[in-house]
Amino acid sequence: MVKHLLVTAILILAAIPVSCAGPSGKPNRSPAMQKPASSNPYYSRTDTAKLDLPDSVWKKVLPPDVYEVARRAGTERAFTGRYWDYEGRGTYFCAVCGNALFRSDAKFASSCGWPSFFETVRSGSVEYRTDRAYGMERSEVLCGRCGSHLGHVFDDGPPPTGRRFCMNSIVLDFEPEE
Incomplete structure (x- = not known):
């Protein structure tokens, strides 16, 4: 039953149109770090203070495709995001605020079409x-x-946690290890 629901959810979510295409119209598959928009004064990789801003503020400072997923709970199409099969070593941050979320050593190939992780970088990095x-x-x-x-997170991931954090690439920034 759970497997059936998961397959149904993937099919439904894969049909939701959220553009993750680059200027050429092709999916943005560059593994390079996404540079935060300079018009976002709330982006910081060092500040951990909670942000409680109305969506009207986020709409002004975020690119439309990031806003759609991050603030309206959209979903990018499966197998189109830049990180779904990316294997670089480093840290993934929230593309909206710069909060550290996941390390590449917690990423695994789930074949679901979105980047998947079995644990967060620290307690409290997600809710x-x-x-x-x-x-x-x-x-x-x-x-x-x-x-x-x-x-979303599911309970069908690998050991040691058994969890699969199924994330949208468009709301992730990646910083490679040096």
């Missing part, structure tokens, strides 16, 4: 909320600093 959209119940994953939608 959870029940999501009852599309006739199912899931655990939505939100940034622990800014509350932006990142994706």
